[in-house]
Amino acid sequence: MHTACDPPIDEAAPDGSPPRYVVAVRALCEFTAKRGDLDLRFTPTPTAQEGMAGHSTVTARRAAGYVTEVALAGDYGPLRVRGRADGYDPAANQLEEIKTHRGRLDAMPANHRELHWAQARIYGWLLCRKLGLAQVRVALVYFDIASQKETVFVETHSADTLREHFVVQCERFIAWAAQELEHRSARDAALSRLAFPHASFRPGQRDLAAAVYRSAVARRCLMAQAPTGIGKTLGTLFPLLKAWPGQQFDKIFFLTAKSAGRTLALDALTTLTTPATPAAPQPPLRVLELVARDKACEHPGLACHGESCPLARGFYDRLSAARAAALATVRLDREALRRVALAHEVCPYYLSQELSRWSDVIVGDYNYYFDSSAMLFALAEANRWRVGVLVDEAHNLVDRARSMYSATLDQAAFNAMRCMAPAFLKKSLARVGRCWRDLSRDQTAGYAVQPALPERLIAALEQANSQMTDYVAEHPDALSPDTLRFYFDAMHFVRIAERFDTHSIFDITLAGTPGAPGARQRSAALCLRNVIPAPHLKPRFARAHSIALFSATLTPAHFYSDTLGLPESSVCVDVASPFTAQQLEVRAIADVSTRYRDREQSIGRVVDLIAAQYARAPGNYLSFFSSFEYLAQVAAALAARHPSIPVWEQSRAMSEPDQQAFLDRFVPNGCGIGFAVLGGSFGEAIDLPGTRLVGAFVATLGLPQLNPVNQQMRARMQEAFGAGYDYAYLFPGLQKVVQAAGRVIRGPLDRGVLYLIDDRFARPDVRRLLPAWWRVDVVRQREG
Numbered sequence: 001m002h003t004a005c006d007p008p009i010d011e012a013a014p015d016g017s018p019p020r021y022v023v024a025v026r027a028l029c030e031f032t033a034k035r036g037d038l039d040l041r042f043t044p045t046p047t048a049q050e051g052m053a054g055h056s057t058v059t060a061r062r063a064a065g066y067v068t069e070v071a072l073a074g075d076y077g078p079l080r081v082r083g084r085a086d087g088y089d090p091a092a093n094q095l096e097e098i099k100t101h102r103g104r105l106d107a108m109p110a111n112h113r114e115l116h117w118a119q120a121r122i123y124g125w126l127l128c129r130k131l132g133l134a135q136v137r138v139a140l141v142y143f144d145i146a147s148q149k150e151t152v153f154v155e156t157h158s159a160d161t162l163r164e165h166f167v168v169q170c171e172r173f174i175a176w177a178a179q180e181l182e183h184r185s186a187r188d189a190a191l192s193r194l195a196f197p198h199a200s201f202r203p204g205q206r207d208l209a210a211a212v213y214r215s216a217v218a219r220r221c222l223m224a225q226a227p228t229g230i231g232k233t234l235g236t237l238f239p240l241l242k243a244w245p246g247q248q249f250d251k252i253f254f255l256t257a258k259s260a261g262r263t264l265a266l267d268a269l270t271t272l273t274t275p276a277t278p279a280a281p282q283p284p285l286r287v288l289e290l291v292a293r294d295k296a297c298e299h300p301g302l303a304c305h306g307e308s309c310p311l312a313r314g315f316y317d318r319l320s321a322a323r324a325a326a327l328a329t330v331r332l333d334r335e336a337l338r339r340v341a342l343a344h345e346v347c348p349y350y351l352s353q354e355l356s357r358w359s360d361v362i363v364g365d366y367n368y369y370f371d372s373s374a375m376l377f378a379l380a381e382a383n384r385w386r387v388g389v390l391v392d393e394a395h396n397l398v399d400r401a402r403s404m405y406s407a408t409l410d411q412a413a414f415n416a417m418r419c420m421a422p423a424f425l426k427k428s429l430a431r432v433g434r435c436w437r438d439l440s441r442d443q444t445a446g447y448a449v450q451p452a453l454p455e456r457l458i459a460a461l462e463q464a465n466s467q468m469t470d471y472v473a474e475h476p477d478a479l480s481p482d483t484l485r486f487y488f489d490a491m492h493f494v495r496i497a498e499r500f501d502t503h504s505i506f507d508i509t510l511a512g513t514p515g516a517p518g519a520r521q522r523s524a525a526l527c528l529r530n531v532i533p534a535p536h537l538k539p540r541f542a543r544a545h546s547i548a549l550f551s552a553t554l555t556p557a558h559f560y561s562d563t564l565g566l567p568e569s570s571v572c573v574d575v576a577s578p579f580t581a582q583q584l585e586v587r588a589i590a591d592v593s594t595r596y597r598d599r600e601q602s603i604g605r606v607v608d609l610i611a612a613q614y615a616r617a618p619g620n621y622l623s624f625f626s627s628f629e630y631l632a633q634v635a636a637a638l639a640a641r642h643p644s645i646p647v648w649e650q651s652r653a654m655s656e657p658d659q660q661a662f663l664d665r666f667v668p669n670g671c672g673i674g675f676a677v678l679g680g681s682f683g684e685a686i687d688l689p690g691t692r693l694v695g696a697f698v699a700t701l702g703l704p705q706l707n708p709v710n711q712q713m714r715a716r717m718q719e720a721f722g723a724g725y726d727y728a729y730l731f732p733g734l735q736k737v738v739q740a741a742g743r744v745i746r747g748p749l750d751r752g753v754l755y756l757i758d759d760r761f762a763r764p765d766v767r768r769l770l771p772a773w774w775r776v777d778v779v780r781q782r783e784g
Contacts, residue, residue: 038350257685409489
């Protein structure tokens with residue numbers, strides 16, 4: 001019972017101030033009422049759209065006077081607990097918590113049901129308080145998406161009983177809330193005092209930092225082009241951390257395209273939070289690195305439930321101690337998080353998911369915020385977080401977002417899977433197969449864009465998906481990996497189809513070559529190919545309190561603004577380079593063509609140019625090419641003609657250790673030529689300062705391959721922006737060239753040389769897209 005010694009309910013905090021910690025009902029219960037194993041077998045869950053549709057179906061069945069989305073809130077000491085109850089029937093005095101599901105309800109783990117009851121009972125108390133009720137019927141309504149049937153469980157509780165339940169949950173959370181309030185206060189005070197960690201800013205770095213700070217204060221989107229080597233990571237994190245107390249951020253998301261960007265961000269945050277003197281306190285900033293599930297999993301061969309994986313068994317029972325230990329660690333990078341997780345015998349990946357709720361700065365891949373099912377975006381929406389977002393190497397976001405909102409189905413893989421599929425799926429999969437064959441039967445070209453979506457095939461996929469979904473819900477381990485893979489691909493295909501519009505194209509690619517008359521039909525790959533990701537990304541930009549996209553290559557600004565869908569209020573800045581033309585000798589070779597048709601005859605001339613420069617100034621060089629084939633041909637020719645020159649090559653699908661070994665060859669004052677593919681792992685986000693790299697050769701304009709797919713993208717860009725060639729070929733190509741060239745000059749004392757090997761570099765329209773501080777000397781090879 002509530003006693004005089006208990007913190008007051010629905011009143012101000014004991015010191016008379018209003019409640020200072022706001023928590024959602026669901027978040028409160030997930031913290032206090034979740035017990036037992038981590039169990040992902042009760043899957044797949046309905047999609048967000050299916051869940052909303054299910055709620056609408058249930059509430060539409062209710063009698064007149066039924067109230068939906070009932071806003072409720074109540075205070076307990078420093079806590080304010082708030083949320084929206086799904087529905088309330090005044091005539092029956094029944095509050096309803098609606099949960100959608102698939103498959104057998106009795107397959108739901110008991111701890112899920114307990115969590116649902118905990119939420120429903122808290123809503124029951126908050127409703128009694130709001131309406132002055134002495135008692136209320138509390139109902140859990142489970143709605144089966146497939147059968148459209150409801151299963152209802154009802155409890156009748158007095159207001160006093162529900163209040164006691166509310167108090168118990170709040171008491172379990174209140175110590176944590178007090179700790180969080182203390183952490184926030186100390187963090188904000190420390191950030192207010194935060195000083196730049198170096199004696200001075202690098203040239204250009206202060207301008208970048210000022211732009212990021214102003215965008216945070218103005219709550220705007222910023223697109224900042226800033227030269228490579230000025231310290232963009234530190235120059236963006238520092239001002240956003242300084243803006244934190246005044247803007248009352250809940251989180252900062254630092255998003256990267258590659259793992260190297262995550263490492264740079266983590267190192268910058270360590271620099272920012274390292275005390276100036278040993279006696280000074282360390283700012284209490286919680287930093288978390290998010291790593292993909294396949295890289296974080298300790299037991300990749302085991303299923304994610306307590307009967308299979310020891311780190312899932314009792315996960316929620318041990319989570320509290322693991323969470324506390326983790327948050328006592330300042331920098332939770334991949335290895336630190338793994339150590340904490342294994343010490344407490346919990347899954348590292350799902351511990352990181354939980355810690356996303358309590359960390360201050362989260363460093364992770366683009367997909368955590370921009371993907372259609374992005375975890376950080378969903379958490380920000382659900383918890384109404386005020387977030388500052390930093391997008392590192394933002395030129396990569398165009399292609400990455402295109403892949404997020406594209407979907408592909410392969411007929412050969414489907415046919416192989418179909419042979420091994422369970423008998424109950426044979427009929428629905430046969431229908432999918434017929435629709436697939438009908439769709440591509442009359443196509444003769446290897447590639448063709450279709451005028452409309454394949455509605456019959458999509459309907460057949462939806463039916464097959466529904467069957468597989470219901471089956472997986474009841475038999476979670478029964479489907480083979482190939483069947484599950486098709487199931488997930490088909491679900492994604494259908495969901496992307498729901499978003500389909502003029503920003504995408506639907507195309508069919510036939511495998512192999514046409515056979516003789518009467519031969520079997522060629523296998524068809526179907527693709528919903530996103531071309532312009534802007535409509536998908538706009539809600540992500542709108543959700544952020546402030547967002548800053550930065551890169552050394554965001555030219556021209558309108559290309560990125562148009563394709564990414566930046567808000568109209570966005571600000572674009574171009575930070576002047578601190579480097580001078582005297583530091584980088586740029587030579588555009590005007591009498592060599594690296595076009596596909598000319599590559600074979602260009603090999604000897606490229607080799608002569610590389611060898612001549614190496615003879616003049618021995619040192620470490622990087623050579624970039626348009627393909628692995630071209631790279632290998634030039635490397636082999638150089639090795640044959642000049643065997644004394646050390647050569648090392650990038651290979652396809654290099655592991656992270658192999659990539660590091662490639663970079664380790666660039667030792668200070670070393671000599672040799674590294675061969676890499678333009679746009680690959682070594683074309684950006686690597687740092688080889690000083691004599692580790694003294695020059696680069698770029699033997700390509702970087703243009704995407706001329707093929708039917710890119711030609712269709714060009715046509716779609718032409719329709720949208722009136723500059724199809726530039727948007728599809730020229731702008732993306734030159735961006736890769738400038739990124740690769742940016743490896744050479746990394747600091748104010750660096751000196752180097754850059755060879756741009758292709759006659760098109762002499763064209764004015766191409767040279768206008770190169771950095772303004774370059775002084776390009778157009779020469780002919782034989783003259784040079």
